[in-house]
Amino acid sequence: MIGFEESGVSFGAGRLAVIAGPCALEGLDHALMIGEACLRVCEDLGVGYVFKGSFDKANRTSKDSFRGPGMEEGLRILSEVHRRLGVPVLTDVHETHQVGAVAEAVQILQIPAFLCRQTDLVLAAAATGRVLNVKKAQFLAPEDMASVVDKCRSVGNRRVLLCERGSVFGYRQLVVDFRSFPIMRGLGCPVVFDATHSVQSMGGLGGRSGGDRRFVRPLLRCAASLGVDALFLEVHQDPDSAPSDGPNMVPLRLFRRLLEEAKGIWDRAMEDGFACLDWVDWP
Template sequence: MIGFEESGVSFGLGRLAVIAGPCALEGLDHALMIAEACKRVCDSLGVGYVFKGSYDKANRTSADSFRGPGMEEGLRILSEVHRRLGVPVLTDVHETWQVKSVAEAVQIVQIPAFLCRQTDLVVAAASSGRVLNVKKAQFLAPEDMGSVVDKCRRAGNDRVMLCERGSVFGYRQLVVDFRSMPIMREMGCPVVFDATHSVQSMGGLGGRSGGDRRFVRPLLRCAASLGVDAFFLEVHQDPDKAPSDGPNMVPLELFGGLMAEVKGIWDRAMESGFASLDWVEMP
């Protein structure tokens, strides 16, 4: 069975995991508040939980946009969340020189979608030995991710997850092709569905990205019915005042109900045998 474990959380192996947290880190107290709330929900549902947060949003639309606390402070926050709560933590890297420090602080290193074709970055991250979450670029076909996986494996790392986060469909618009998840699963990797970035409108608010969080729920329901290995979503106690990606994020107060709903769909799909990210012959 495809999958692996990290810090007590299973990715694949017939188990569901949830990766959730704010877009950009806003301080230790804020990170702990979000992480503790999400962990309680996931623990109650029997789901593995990973905290995510970015120390630097390097691909912001405007030079004036909030980017986060920076690498030194951000990695300190992430390390403290892991130490206090015992959950694995995830953050992204943008340049090869960042990989060593990031890999020392977190359990899962993420390659952003726009950078998944950057060979040196992918190889450096894979060589760290950490679990990787590689986001499929908005401009790539799912089949193209096979080359990314090959780079990681040649670097000695087969603990790789592939993440669907929507594909470009005209200016500023993204759509989700649900065929991509079984296609990427054929590469022998657990597959993650990023529901909140999939509803993003890149640059849709002029100097910053927009989005429509109303569509997070139906997209998650679809992914749950496929038996996807992990959900990825950004949450915030007040998304409309969040410094980054607010229009896409799920209000923290709705996180528990949403997760209970989609976990129920996931359970029923898995129990019925209907859900399969592995190709099957049509009858």
């Protein structure tokens, strides 16, 4: 179990957690608006809440794509969100030189999918002792994440979450293989489902990524029925005008409805014993 006692957030302890926020940070007021709205919903539903936001979207289709406010301003925003809302905060790290400063500002470090095989980055992030959310690369089998987990544990960090965000299936398209959830849970880590990046179409709009947010809901329902430890959703009050990842982000006005539905499915799966992420002996 991985937990933050002061905020009531836990991963892998039989309680659902939600990681939600904008793709790229757009300023303190915007972050607080999104964070406060998500927190209210999570509190009403008895779900632990983690705010997420990126200070730099380094993995962009075009060099001209919006990347965020940068590290200095971004970390200031994230620190203030944590102080004002009292919730854990998550953000990405892309290079080893960023790790120290980012670990001082946030409670969860995220290793982006394309970088989960970067040994120096993974080791540096793990050595901070912070909780890590490591996204499975779109080109890796879930079993391959065992090596990532071993790297983290080699420096004494067992506080590792493994995140599914879809696998490449042909050009640009991602498909979620739900076998990956029990496989990655079998590595001894809580599992997270990133429902919004799983519907992304990488480079699908030419100079930027596309996506189809209509598929977030069915994928979210499937993951909830398995009893995943956490759900990851990028949300925005006006996704079609968002500077980053708009096509696959959830409109903020639908966040409560989606989460109520997913939480209801998750509760029934847990109560009825239908959640099946832990390995069982089948004949």
